[in-house]
Amino acid sequence: MSDSDLDAFRAETRAWLEANCPPEMREPVRDEDDVYWGGRNAKFKNDAQKAWFEACVAKGYTVPAWPKEYGGAGLSPAEAKVLREEMSRIGARPPLSSFGIWMLGPALLHFGTEGQKQRFLNEIARGEIRWCQGYSEPGSGSDLVSLQTYGEDKGDHWVVNGQKIWTSYADKADWIFCLVRTDKENKYQGITFMLYDMASAGVSTKPILLISGSSPFCETFFDDVKVPKSYGEDVPAYVGQVNRGWDVAKYLLGHEREMISGADGGDRTSAIGAAMLRLSGELDPVLRAELAQFDVDALAYAAMGEKFLDEIKVGKAHPAQPNMMKYAGTELNKRRHELMMAAGGTRALEWDSEETGGGKPSRNWLRTKANSIEGGTSEVMLNVISKRILDLPGA
């Protein structure tokens, strides 16, 4: 695509956003209900959220880089970047947030059958089904491949028994993509990547309260859950092959890490020193120095994020690079919130005041501590970089 075509696309995009993105959708996300997750029971917060979502669905902009036949807009990498830039220029909120878009979708695009793509990708793009991720178990966190949830083969279906933990939004999700052991003899090649309805008999969830005082996480229990092997012609209930779900799981984790890294995080990576000065009126010189050092790191990381996304689109990035982005991005985000607490002083300690929007600073600060745990811990990221990128010896 030539530069002038891209310029034309930019102008067109700008005009489209101007016409379709309501002013309310250009405000920073403040609350959980500012984020639209879709799903069977989804409700829009207001008309603006609904209008913005529907306009994007019609245009394929909930998943701009996916092919048109699966609900996307079929944008080229360069066009997708222009759209991202134009959206971030006006501060447009994502029209739809979902694990389907960030995680399952990319896995299906890579491993799915045509039938699965037609069905599930379109549902995801239109926000019809909300997905959750069933990976971790009480005894299998970092050592995920040791998972025990077992699916017994009954011919045309499995009977699944076991427990998952930390399943984000399991109580709000419609379907789960779930790692299930289907061969007890084979550690790596005995796991199947299954898709099933959370409304199935035998599925139950129990919330887990976090230190931030909120509870989007669950323990998820499977008690003789019957999972059919197929949902119709060319729509198997598993992705990839039976017993080869680990390949899918790893591929998907790459996308999860990319998402958590905040590489594409807009104002998460902009300078914070000036904002902190406004908040506290005066900055201790030592704190100012730390903020300056932080801004150096954050602005540099933003450039890395841009480079990473550019490279990944043309296949120039090392396949293990998302681990590095996840590590660096999440450590940086934790540091950001430590500094924001310090700059916020006693005001930032308030847990339920109106001024703090119900304790936003402290709750966000606490929530970010999970960034370097969820989706693989920082230590595990460093292990992966050591082995897969630096090629250091040892198991």
Added chain:
Amino acid sequence: MPLYYDDDQVMLAETANQFMGEEGSIKNQLRHWRDRNCKDGFGHGLWKQFAEMGFTGMLVGEEDGGLGMGQVEANIVLEEIGRNLTPSPFLSSSVLAATALKHGSNDVRGRWLPDLISGDKVYAVAIDEGVKHRPERIACKAEKSGNGFRLTGKKDFVVYGASSEMIVVAARTSGSDGDADGVTLFAVPQDAAGMSHDSVRLVDSSMASHITFDGVELDGDAVIGEVDGGREVLNAMLMAGRIGTAAEGVGVARGAMDMTVDYIKQRKQFGKLIGEFQALQHRAAHLYSEVEIARAVTIKAAQLLDGGSEKADLMASVAKAKVAKVAGLAVREGVQMHGGIGMTDEYDIGLYMKRDRALQEFLGDQYYHANRVAELSGY
């Protein structure tokens, strides 16, 4: 513009990588000249080869006989210079002086650029007047005198000053030390009467001068750009120099990191390769992440400068500060992870540590630039 090299730039990087790795290698250049206590601190033969490769005049416009390339291309060469610790006047002559001269009149460009491009002469820049980089303050004075100027004052840390046929000097033609206005740039020939060099060898075995100007008489045509309006040219020169220094620092960081990672894959202790110890793996992996980030922001800054973006100045400081932090980490981890051997002169890792220290100070250290980032961001 995507944040990676296009095909031409990839080709340039391969060429520069091969050239610097062979001709400009530590053994052939840095150690060779250092062990002979060379008074220049670099080899003129190699500099001639730089010219043959088309590197010397890459930032000079085509109308002046150069290649009319940009900062991204200069940075590609600088990264390889850093990786191989190749001593050369590329940064001072082909980046800093060239950037200043580009702003000169036809006469100034015609007088100095051909020799810069051909590699026959090398040039230096004189900005700092104390032990830390403070270009906001220029005290060195150039008073009107006949048709020209009389230059009086002192400059420090003039890299390769004594080997340079011409020195770009930032001096004050009006106002007082801290004023933005009233600064003028001059092209001062080496043989100017009244100029004396106190040339010293630095920790990295490069050479730098303390220069004293004792009533140096300059013609009016020594002026580069506008009289009293030199700050803009000075800033353009500093920006190119800072981004270039960051690129060389990225090369130093990568060179040190690669050596270290290779070493811990070979060295055995406790019956194992030390690279198997997680205590070292995690530090190496952290270092890798930081080096990648430093490299990304350096490419970004160069692209912004080439694109004429107003964000280039901020990003130049971000890049310089980030690279300084990261290259410092790379050389410290490098020496530590090598254990005792890293302390020996025979082994190269210490040379990276020395070069990094000099680059840290050149055109502002990480603290100077982090402070600048804060100021430019409004706090």
